[in-house]
Amino acid sequence: MAEREKIPNKQRRALAREERRRAEAEAVQRKQTRNWRTGLVSFVVVGGIAAVVFQAFAGGPASIEDAILLSSTEVEAAREAAGCEVLAERAPLPDRSHFENSTQVDPETVYTDTRPTHSGPHTVGVHPITPAATRQIDEVSSTHNLEHGTVIAWWDPERTDSATAGQIGTWASTLNANGFRRDASGVGIITSPYEDPGIDSGKAIALRAWGTAMDCDTWDETVANAFVLDHFGTHGIGPERTIAPFPEGVLAYEDRDVADTSEENAPIDGLTPEEGMEELSPEEREGVVTDDDGADGS
Numbered sequence: 439m440a441e442r443e444k445i446p447n448k449q450r451r452a453l454a455r456e457e458r459r460r461a462e463a464e465a466v467q468r469k470q471t472r473n474w475r476t477g478l479v480s481f482v483v484v485g486g487i488a489a490v491v492f493q494a495f496a497g498g499p500a501s502i503e504d505a506i507l508l509s510s511t512e513v514e515a516a517r518e519a520a521g522c523e524v525l526a527e528r529a530p531l532p533d534r535s536h537f538e539n540s541t542q543v544d545p546e547t548v549y550t551d552t553r554p555t556h557s558g559p560h561t562v563g564v565h566p567i568t569p570a571a572t573r574q575i576d577e578v579s580s581t582h583n584l585e586h587g588t589v590i591a592w593w594d595p596e597r598t599d600s601a602t603a604g605q606i607g608t609w610a611s612t613l614n615a616n617g618f619r620r621d622a623s624g625v626g627i628i629t630s631p632y633e634d635p636g637i638d639s640g641k642a643i644a645l646r647a648w649g650t651a652m653d654c655d656t657w658d659e660t661v662a663n664a665f666v667l668d669h670f671g672t673h674g675i676g677p678e679r680t681i682a683p684f685p686e687g688v689l690a691y692e693d694r695d696v697a698d699t700s701e702e703n704a705p706i707d708g709l710t711p712e713e714g715m716e717e718l719s720p721e722e723r724e725g726v727v728t729d730d731d732g733a734d735g736s
Contacts, residue, residue, distance in 0.1 A: 501615070501616065502612065502616045502688055504687075505687050505689060506663060506688065506689050507690055507691070507692040508664055508667065508690070508691050509692050510691060510693055510694060511693075512660060513660060513661065513664040516658050516660040516661050516664075517661050517664075519658070520654040520656045520658040520661050521655030522652055522655075522658075523639065524650075524651070524652045525551075525552050525639065525651040525652065525653060526551060526552065526650055527649075527650055528649050528674075529649050530556070530558075530675070531549070531555070531556075531557045533558060533559050534558065534559065534560070534585065534677065536559070536562045536582075537562065538561070538562060539561045539562055539563045539579070543559070543578050545577050546635070548578075551651075552639070553577075553635060553636075553637070553638045554577055554590070554592050554632055554644050555577060555581055556584065556646045556647065556648065556649055556650055557581065557585070557648050557649050558581055559578075560578055560579060560580075560582040561578055562582075563579060563582070564579060564580075564583050564586065564623075564624025565579040565580040565582070565583055565624065565628070566621070566624075567583075567588075567619055567621055567624065567625070567626035567627075568628055568629075569610035569611040569619075569626065569628065569629060570604075570606070570607025570608070570610060570611060570629055571607075571628070571629060571630040574631050574633055575628065575630040580628060580630075582624065583624045583625070583626075583628060584646060584647060584648040584676060585676050585677055585678055586679070586681055586682055587625055587647075587670060587672065587674055587676045587678070587679040587682030588626055588627070588647075588670075588682070589645070589646065589647050589670050590628045590629070590646045590647075591606055591609075591610065591627070591628070591629045591630075591643065591644070591645055591646075591662060592632035592637065592643070592644040593606055593629070593630075593632065593642060593657065594632060594633070594641070594642045594643075595631040595633055596633075597642035598631075598657065602657050605657065605659070606657055607629055609627075609629075609659055609662060610628065610629045613666065613688065614626050614627050616688050617685025617688055618666075618671075618685055618688070620681070620682065623682065625671065625681060625682040627666065627670075632644060641654055641655050642656060642657070643655075645661075645665045647665070647674050647676070648674055648675055648676035648679075649674075650675075652665060666689060667691065667696055668696060670682065670684060671683060671684045672699055673697070673699060674699065675699065679699065679700070680700055684696075684698065
């Protein structure tokens with residue numbers, strides 16, 4: 439065996455120093471890499487939290503990129519599971535007269551079908567669009583919003599916990615941000631607690647569109663989406679629904695179409711569409727179907 443070449447001490451120490459420097463350099467590099475990765479993760483986490491916080495304070499709900507698709511079978515099953523009952527189906531009260539905003543009106547005397555009401559007399563002014571009210575809004579003024587095509591989801595505060603109330607408000611805010619809200623016309627999705635006098639049916643949720651009422655034992659977003667799809671704006675029968683065209687690309691059935699009612703004559707004052715139109719002047723007839731600025735005095 440060949441004798442190993444001896445390395446002088448001076449050279450050996452130099453090589454050892456070089457090896458130490460290399461090891462130290464690698465250790466520093468590894469530490470910097472770990473710090474960089476930790477910093478990146480922290481940045482992403484903090485950035486995500488900041489985005490959520492900003493969204494919460496800015497009230498910026500999610501954007502719906504693709505239409506929410508519903509199936510008729512899914513909706514029927516959801517309604518049954520939520521204990522839903524249709525109390526009125528496109529059958530408005532016979533009177534839709536207007537009060538001055540300052541007039542004191544007793545809802546008990548003017549809303550004779552069900553409470554909260556789905557139609558009837560109301561103030562000249564509309565209620566501001568409140569997608570997540572925490573206190574009960576005014577029923578008389580918000581009935582005017584229904585006339586314009588708005589949908590209202592009322593909830594019983596004694597039968598709805600705070601988490602569910604928050605979900606209801608988020609649902610409404612999201613739809614409003616994706617084309618359902620038109621503040622100038624009092625059009626949108628409104629939600630509110632309903633404590634006084636309480637939901638007539640004794641159920642927890644009351645969904646309302648002009649002339650249509652459905653109450654449910656529990657909140658279900660599929661049920662609510664279907665109600666909006668079937669009755670909001672130009673999918674409903676509100677006499678002034680043409681100021682609320684149904685937004686495209688947000689809600690749709692995957693197995694059927696929902697008719698646009700813009701050119702249909704809405705039931706007026708408890709009469710059939712044909713009877714109601716015969717009771718109106720030519721100017722009023724035009725306002726019912728095509729007026730965009732409330733020319734019928736509303």
